[in-house]
Amino acid sequence: MSSESENLTRVSDEVTLSQSPESLLGKVLAVQANYYWVRVEGEHLKSMLLCTRRSLLKKIGQRVMVGDQVRVEEPDWIQGSGAIAEIFPRRSELDRPPIANADQILLVFALAEPTIEPYQLSRFLIKAESTGSEVCLCLSKSDLAILEEKQHWSQRLAAWGYNPLFISVRQSIGLSEIHDRLSQKITVVAGPSGVGKSSLINQLIPAANLRTGTVSGKLAKGRHTTRHTELFELPLGGLLADTPGFNQPDLDRSPEDLASYFPEIRQRLAVARCQFNDCTHRDEPGCVVRGEWERYEHYLIFLEEAIVFQAHLNQQSDPDAVMKLKSKKGEAQYEPRLDTKKYRQESRRTRQQSLKHDIDRWMKSDEDESDSVD
Ligand SMILES: Nc1nc2c(ncn2[C@@H]2O[C@H](COP(=O)(O)OP(=O)(O)OP(=O)(O)O)[C@@H](O)[C@H]2O)c(=O)[nH]1
Numbered sequence: 001m002s003s004e005s006e007n008l009t010r011v012s013d014e015v016t017l018s019q020s021p022e023s024l025l026g027k028v029l030a031v032q033a034n035y036y037w038v039r040v041e042g043e044h045l046k047s048m049l050l051c052t053r054r055s056l057l058k059k060i061g062q063r064v065m066v067g068d069q070v071r072v073e074e075p076d077w078i079q080g081s082g083a084i085a086e087i088f089p090r091r092s093e094l095d096r097p098p099i100a101n102a103d104q105i106l107l108v109f110a111l112a113e114p115t116i117e118p119y120q121l122s123r124f125l126i127k128a129e130s131t132g133s134e135v136c137l138c139l140s141k142s143d144l145a146i147l148e149e150k151q152h153w154s155q156r157l158a159a160w161g162y163n164p165l166f167i168s169v170r171q172s173i174g175l176s177e178i179h180d181r182l183s184q185k186i187t188v189v190a191g192p193s194g195v196g197k198s199s200l201i202n203q204l205i206p207a208a209n210l211r212t213g214t215v216s217g218k219l220a221k222g223r224h225t226t227r228h229t230e231l232f233e234l235p236l237g238g239l240l241a242d243t244p245g246f247n248q249p250d251l252d253r254s255p256e257d258l259a260s261y262f263p264e265i266r267q268r269l270a271v272a273r274c275q276f277n278d279c280t281h282r283d284e285p286g287c288v289v290r291g292e293w294e295r296y297e298h299y300l301i302f303l304e305e306a307i308v309f310q311a312h313l314n315q316q317s318d319p320d321a322v323m324k325l326k327s328k329k330g331e332a333q334y335e336p337r338l339d340t341k342k343y344r345q346e347s348r349r350t351r352q353q354s355l356k357h358d359i360d361r362w363m364k365s366d367e368d369e370s371d372s373v374d
């Protein structure tokens with residue numbers, strides 16, 4: 001790993017402390033195999049140490065994540081090394097990419113090349129909302145869009161409950177607003193491939209030197225040679241993580257939680273209540289959510305997906321559960337059997353059982369009848 005030795009040299013140069021404290025507080029900025037780059041900050045120093053993890057942490061299976069606040073012991077300022085002895089409780093935890101303590105997600109979509117696909121944008125927004133972090137929406141490549149298009153998206157997204165920032169890396173538009181939004185926070189930059197995420201980070205942090213430029217189609221898959229997650233420091237404070245663009249995020253949350261990821265639903269439920277507390281907002285009477293708002297259709301589609309996901313989870317936690325993976329036109333489809341009564345659909349086994357029950361009853365009544373005839 002050539003970058004490590006480069007960094008080590010840099011670290012030794014940066015050392016300003018003459019007296020090493022026994023332990024220090026720091027933040028994990030990158031994880032590489034079993035080593036962790038920790039930025040430690042003291043009164044008189046700010047430096048990067050390449051750290052290992054204390055065996056006790058290993059023993060209790062405690063994983064170190066990028067973004068973790070840690071206590072480092074035995075800092076060696078000459079070598080630029082140390083050992084992580086403690087991980088402080090996390091405010092938040094993202095799975096993909098694995099990042100602890102992220103404050104917000106900067107979701108980037110391009111006004112052109114590629115053009116915005118509303119359903120895909122909606123999906124990303126729901127995914128971002130489901131992390132529990134703040135969501136900041138940014139529309140990039142504004143140099144490629146005419147005023148009317150920007151106005152169109154501005155109004156349309158306002159109805160979705162978002163107020164996007166319009167930026168252009170190419171023409172340096174909106175970058176100071178972005179900078180203000182990112183300042184002093186841990187931000188994960190997400191969005192589909194080719195929208196300019198890495199270009200934006202390179203613009204804000206030239207030292208990040210991220211690879212940019214999209215290769216389309218199959219080739220795009222192998223483009224991301226960097227698999228590890230890393231936080232880059234903004235010159236005036238704040239940390240940014242790039243993520244590889246992917247075009248279809250999984251929605252892996254429960255049906256009950258889905259509604260809370262739509263600002264439109266949150267707004268409706270803030271001023272009125274559905275007749276039933278456990279309303280799924282589909283066809284229940286007295287529902288205040290169902291209606292003529294643009295993304296209601298998306299809600300229904302995502303709800304179906306969440307139900308299938310939930311059924312899949314139930315199957316994993318209950319090996320006896322009746323869940324059959326059916327292949328329909330080459331696509332995996334689960335036949336759900338849910339514990340949650342309101343989502344339950346009649347499973348094949350239930351249908352078979354009730355069918356058997358019906359047959360039994362019919363045969364019995366037949367016997368009874370024949371008995372009575374006798
Ligand atoms: N016109 C225009 N093009 C841009 C702008 N920002 C980025 N691009 C171009 O968009 C293409 C994709 O940029 P990247 O930064 O690699 O996009 P990305 O979102 O990181 O893509 P992935 O890494 O595949 O997820 C590159 O050719 C950039 O030069 C912009 O503001 N305007």
Ligand SMILES: [Mg+2]
Nearest residue numbers: 197198211245
């Ligand atoms: Mg990129």
Ligand SMILES: [Zn+2]
Nearest residue numbers: 274279281287
């Ligand atoms: Zn409802």
